[in-house]
Amino acid sequence: MSVQARLDERYGRGRATGRRGALIAGVVAIVLAVAGTAWFAIATTLDDVRADGVSFTVVDEHTVEVRFQVSGPADREIACAVEALDEEFGVVGWRVVVYEATGEGTRVMSERVPTVAAATTGLVNSCWVT
Structure with missing residues (x-):
């Protein structure tokens, strides 16, 4: 081995394909x-x-009407759980409603929820894509 080759090897000059390959692989992995x-x-x-x-x-002691706005994918069915609560926040009525895709991203819905006892409030618990 020549003196120049030993110096290049010692100080990392010349062909450094091993390091360059590792650097390229690292950058690709990060990307x-x-x-x-x-x-x-x-x-x-x-x-x-x-x-x-x-x-x-x-509406009466056995019915609550809940109005709510739903925003979601316009081209997918959406289901919502609507509930009625009594004065101690106990659930006295529950209903799951599925809405067809309409092409509109935001819609206002109105649902009647039957109750087993007198309710003091009604709300939409959650909505999800079906």
């Missing part, structure tokens, strides 16, 4: 990890549904 994390974050929010109560009306 793939960032892209995967971004895709996961976006994919989990595509089916988010938000429900906000608008109003409720106690």
Whole structure:
């Protein structure tokens, strides 16, 4: 081995394909990890549904009418759990309603919930994509 070759090897000059390959592999791994994390974050929010109560009306001692606004994917069915509560916040009525896809992202709904006792409030518990 020549003196020049020994010096190049000793001080890392010349052909450094091993280091360069490791560096490229590391950069590719980081880019793939960032892209995967971004895709996961976006994919989990595509089916988010938000429900906000608008109003409720106690129709009689066995019925509550609940009005609420639902925002979610316009091209998917959405199901909502609507409930009626008594004065101690106990559930006295519960109903799950499925809404067909309408092409609208935000809709205002009105549902009547039958109760087993007198209710003092009505609300939408949660909504989800079916």
